[in-house]
Amino acid sequence: MSKEATNKGSRNAPPRASAMVEALRGLGYSPATAIADIIDNSVAAGARTVSIHFGWNGINSHILIVDDGRGMDENQLDVAMRLGEKSPLDERDASDLGRFGLGLKTASFSQARRLTVASRRNGVTNTLRWDLDILLADRSGRWSLLEGPHPGSEKNFECLNELENGTAVLWENLDRIVAPGHDEQEFLDVSDRVERHLAMVFHRMIENRRLRLLINGHSIAPWNPFLEARLDTWRSGEDRFMVNGCLIRTEAFVLPHKDRLDNKTWEAAGGPDGWTAQQGFYVYRNDRLLLAGSWLGLGRGRSWTKDEPYRLARITARARPESGAADPAAPHRTLPN
Numbered sequence: 001m002s003k004e005a006t007n008k009g010s011r012n013a014p015p016r017a018s019a020m021v022e023a024l025r026g027l028g029y030s031p032a033t034a035i036a037d038i039i040d041n042s043v044a045a046g047a048r049t050v051s052i053h054f055g056w057n058g059i060n061s062h063i064l065i066v067d068d069g070r071g072m073d074e075n076q077l078d079v080a081m082r083l084g085e086k087s088p089l090d091e092r093d094a095s096d097l098g099r100f101g102l103g104l105k106t107a108s109f110s111q112a113r114r115l116t117v118a119s120r121r122n123g124v125t126n127t128l129r130w131d132l133d134i135l136l137a138d139r140s141g142r143w144s145l146l147e148g149p150h151p152g153s154e155k156n157f158e159c160l161n162e163l164e165n166g167t168a169v170l171w172e173n174l175d176r177i178v179a180p181g182h183d184e185q186e187f188l189d190v191s192d193r194v195e196r197h198l199a200m201v202f203h204r205m206i207e208n209r210r211l212r213l214l215i216n217g218h219s220i221a222p223w224n225p226f227l228e229a230r231l232d233t234w235r236s237g238e239d240r241f242m243v244n245g246c247l248i249r250t251e252a253f254v255l256p257h258k259d260r261l262d263n264k265t266w267e268a269a270g271g272p273d274g275w276t277a278q279q280g281f282y283v284y285r286n287d288r289l290l291l292a293g294s295w296l297g298l299g300r301g302r303s304w305t306k307d308e309p310y311r312l313a314r315i316t317a318r319a320r321p322e323s324g325a326a327d328p329a330a331p332h333r334t335l336p337n
C-alpha cells in the first residue's frame, strides 16, 4: 500500500487546550509532591539554593519558588512551558531527575490556575505564563501561552534581578490550596506539611551540602529516616550490585527502641506519616528520595504488610545510573536474572 493511501483521510486532531489541561489537573499531586517536582527541575539545572515563599492574601495568595540554577534563555523557556515538547524517549543526562517533559506544567496546574515562569540567563530575564481561566474562556481551544507576568504580579520577580542566572516559578489562583473561607492558619499548615516532605525527599542533598532549601526565609533541616548519626541504630553494612548498568546500594537499619529516645526525638523520627507507615524500603535515585517506606510488594503468596512489630525496620536502596563505571573500585556483584 502506498504512503498516500495509508494517510488518506487522516486529519489533524489536536486536543482542546482547556479540556486537556483541566483533565491533567487530576494527576494526583499534593502541594508537597508538586513543589518537590519543581525543585527537581532546579536541581537538574544545577541550583545550590531554592527558596520557597508562601504568600498569604486570602484567595489571592501565591507560592513562589526561586532557584539560582543555570536559568533558561528565551527559546529554552518557550520549550519548557510547552506540553509534549520533550519526549521520555530523548537521551537525558544521568543526573537529570526529569523524564517526561511535563512536570513543570502538570505539577503547577494541579495546585494553581495561573503559572508564570520567569527565567534569567546571563542577566536577561524572559517571562511566560499559562492562565487556565484564559484558556477556558477561549472557545476556539487555542493553546495561548501569554507573555510577561499578570499585571500586578511583576514584583514577585524582582528577586531575580540580584542573580546572573536563575528561575522563578509563580503559582497564583491556588484554587486547590486556598478555597473561599480558608484562613491563614490552614495555609501555614500546608507550608508545614510541604516543609516536612521536602526535608525527607531531599535530605541526602541537604546533608551533603549540595542543596539548600529555604521556606519563608528559614533553612529546611534534613530529616534522615535512618537516624544514621546515632550509635544505637543497628545497621547491616552496605551491599552493592549492578542492575542494567545502574549501581544499587542497599543497607538495612533497625532504629533504636522508643525507650532509648526522648519524646521529641521519637516524635521527629516517626516522620511525616508516623512510625508504622514509614517502615520498609526507601528508594533513591541520584540521592533524591522517590519512595518513602514501602515493602515493594515483596513476600511469597502473601505480600508483606506494614505491621506494628516492624516499625523500627527501614532499608535504604540507592540507585545511581551509570555510576558503576565512575566507581570501578566499588565491590559489586551482578544480580542473577
Ligand SMILES: Nc1ncnc2c1ncn2[C@@H]1O[C@H](COP(=O)(O)OP(=O)(O)OP(=O)(O)O)[C@@H](O)[C@H]1O
Pocket (backbone or CB within 6 Å): 037, 041, 042, 045, 067, 069, 070, 071, 072, 079, 080, 081, 086, 097, 098, 099, 100, 101, 102, 103, 104, 105, 167
Ligand atoms: N528551574 C529550571 N531551571 C532551568 N531549566 C528548567 C527549570 N525548570 C524546567 N526547566 C527546563 O524545562 C524542561 C521541562 O521541565 P518539566 O519539568 O516540564 O519536564 P522534565 O523535567 O523534562 O521532565 P518531568 O516531566 O519528568 O519533570 C526541563 O527539561 C528543563 O530543560
Ligand SMILES: [Mg+2]
Pocket (backbone or CB within 6 Å): 037, 040, 041, 097, 098, 099, 102, 103, 104
Ligand atoms: Mg521536571
